[in-house]
């Protein structure tokens with residue numbers, strides 16, 4: 001395993017102390033980052049002790065150290081997965097050639113754009129979630145929120161390290177701009193759609209970490225295949241942190257579903273609202289929203305950008321090693337394209353379909369999570385089920401963008417779609433209802449009425465452990 005320097009101001013396993021210029025550049029960026037964190041990171045709780053895990057090594061076992069930390073003192077560091085000896089480019093036209101330890105000149109601009117796009121999502125998500133600490137349904141959940149937030153901050157560090165170490169002056173400028181854009185700000189928005197949407201409440205948050213962080217997983221897996229080795233190694237380590245974010249989302253929604261199921265059974269008319277729970281149809285509407293927003297993050301179904309990323313060996317497929325053919329020159333991918341108010345199947349050259357290939361792997365993974373939620377409903381003896389909407393529903397990017405498909409994927413006329421919108425997507429009334437439930441629970445043994453307790457606490461500790469030491 002490579003050496004992790006934890007004594008340095010910026011913990012790292014990239015020998016930062018050997019590269020004085022880079023170290024200076026990062027040390028200059030660090031106070032700007034902290035300023036951004038104080039301005040745009042979690043509102044409140046910045047002087048509170050929180051039981052957080054911090055990366056201390058990069059091997060699969062025991063990379064994490066758990067202790068009480070105040071968030072601004074979190075040891076944001078730079079960690080790359082260990083190099084794989086004699087690694088070669090695994091796909092595309094450069095297949096079999098040596099990987100690039102330095103950014104190749106001919107792909108410099110493209111790689112910079114990919115890294116900036118990835119990097120931009122990380123601080124964006126922290127900005128989106130900044131108010132949620134005030135309305136946490138339990139101390140356990142509050143701690144998980146902050147854990148996710150500091151790690152998204154570290155993911156920004158991961159991308160900024162690449163920009164500073166490989167892209168010279170324009171890299172440093174991009175790193176500054178990553179601290180200047182603001183989620184949801186019309187004058188200087190974040191780059192990708194979902195990262196400008198409000199995350200107003202904990203139902204949004206759990207759907208976001210279930211669906212949007214899971215997009216992160218798939219994008220990172222595709223970048224982990226990159227022939228640009230520093231990018232591959234950075235993203236491989238980020239993936240170890242991402243698993244926890246998706247755990248938070250998947251189990252968060254599961255616990256809401258479980259609680260809703262209990263309340264449905266407690267009432268002769270299965271009326272959950274009367275008892276202060278979140279009705280299933282409302283959960284479904286939030287699911288529809290965040291699933292559709294997250295599908296957009298994969299880009300257009302037919303994309304010449306994606307084809308060149310693949311051809312050049314910059315961005316691969318999910319688990320590229322499981323494919324036989326790494327050139328993807330002769331195959332096609334079947335898609336359903338909208339044609340004059342209906343849909344028709346068409347075969348698209350595989351390289352141009354790479355965004356869709358990744359999206360379909362993602363959808364399969366999402367379905368597994370939804371099946372788990374439905375198991376809860378079945379166990380409770382209820383017949384209602386949650387479902388993923390059609391990938392044509394409520395899209396803003398790609399071939400279905402702006403077209404009036406319903407959640408079953410049927411093409412409607414625009415007026416009918418508009419009339420039924422409130423059945424499918426959270427309405428103002430839904431938002432008001434959920435907002436009203438968001439009351440902070442500060443006793444570590446208690447939990448809000450609309451969500452079930454988790455089966456266990458963190459790292460072998462009980463649920464009611466004091467994960468956040470609130471000052472009175």
Ligand code: BYC
Nearest residue numbers: 117118121125192193212213216219296297299300303305
């Ligand atoms: N919103 O060929 P197209 C995460 C643009 S999440 C706005 O369809 P392409 C995280 C696109 O830039 C993971 N614009 O797509 C999760 C292009 O613009 P130009 C984030 C969009 O190029 C939770 C045009 O539309 N990682 O880590 O294949 C918490 C048409 O391009 C959107 C990445 O995204 C959109 N949704 O791009 C914290 C990986 N989609 O060139 C963190 C890096 C597309 O015409 N990015 N456009 O001006 C990429 O790999 C690719 O850029 C995309 C697809 C996946 C975004």
Ligand code: FE
Nearest residue numbers: 122152155216
């Ligand atoms: Fe991230």
Ligand code: FE
Nearest residue numbers: 213216242245
């Ligand atoms: Fe994440």
